[in-house]
Amino acid sequence: MSRPSSAGLLLVAVVEFADGHAETGRRYEDAVLALLGRHGGTLERRTRGTDGMTEVHLIRFAARAGLESFMVDPERLAHREAIGEAAPTTRVIEVLDVSG
Template sequence: MLTLVAIVEYAAQAEAAGQRYEDAVLALLDRHGGRLERRLRGTDGRSEVHVITFAARSGYESFLVDPERAALRAELGDAAPTTRVIEAHDV
């Protein structure tokens, strides 16, 4: 099991587009053995935190190169959110 925490920051003036992108991309997790455990939106409306699990690291790797995900990101161009991903475990 692989657990990730993603910190997503939306581009200024592109928050709505970023949220739609995240909705679409998170819907792709299942096809790669991934699952969204928790999705939190910052009170500033410009950031989110996602807790995501994958059955295996290979699922995460295939999610990263998913052609549909890449196309969605390319569509947004400079308005695409930036994401920092942290591998995590329970303590």
């Protein structure tokens, strides 16, 4: 059995688009995921539910401070404010990599 990796911070983000705003939500995600690199983050995988209303992202940050700075990034916050009620809701789960 593999041991969990301790390299950085690994997250799963479950993103649900607002009803009637899936395309706006996808554009928002495109924009904010592009900001990860400036905070030591990488998008390892991006998947979309077959209904088109949910995405699941596997994101790694070099350190927890990267996540913290990403969350308060002025450009990310401006994107979120610009779409208002069309903003997706996101549940973030910290996970351990146990694959071989």
